[in-house]
Amino acid sequence: MAPWPEVTYLLWDSTFTLLKKFRSDNPTFALTNANGSQLVRREFSKKKDGTEKVGYVNNIAKAYERTCKKIKWKPAKSLMLVRKTGSDTLKSNHQYTNYRQYYLGQAGLTLADRRYTASGYNDFDQSQLWLGNQFDQATDRK
Known part of the structure; x- marks a missing residue:
């Protein structure tokens, strides 16, 4: 078992294509x-x-x-600021602002965030579809 949490993310088509193309043989x-x-x-x-x-x-x-x-x-921007752009864009949408920490790959900060807050994958996936549309990164996988 890995010492880090396992997460599932919906990927944009372009990201998924590149991941398949450049995927390593490393098992981890x-x-x-x-x-x-x-x-x-x-x-x-x-x-x-x-x-x-x-x-x-x-x-x-x-x-x-x-x-x-x-x-x-x-x-014009460091990589950290490029990553921040997606988080800031999610923050601009009141429906998806609570998914910023998941977008950034951060675990919940409080016990309530980690154990009791219902944040289903479907809602997070919808936030990623919306975010992708903001950057012209559509996906046809649901």
């Missing part, structure tokens, strides 16, 4: 870097004084930076 991670490693990970190591050092490897951000440099393009 759908997407990996060219070496087959996790795209984002924390690494723990010991310093000389015996304390632990935590390193953070983000292959997604590095690839984005390398690509921008290669094509000589200065991005």
Whole structure:
């Protein structure tokens, strides 16, 4: 059993197509870097004084930076701000504003959020269909 929660997301058609095209052979991670490693990970190591050092490897951000440099393009937004755009768009719709934390992949913050709040997949899927339509990313899968 994985140490992280298992979630189900409705994907836009373009996202699903790309995921199938670039899916890795790794049994745990759908997407990996060219070496087959996790795209984002924390690494723990010991310093000389015996304390632990935590390193953070983000292959997604590095690839984005390398690509921008290669094509000589200065991005208007960092990847974090691109991700934030979807959350902000959901916030603008009162019907779907409560699904922002799920869109961002965050678990409920309180016990009530995690255990007692009914937020069915169908409602979340509808929020993703609406969001996709805001960015011209339709899906014909329900």
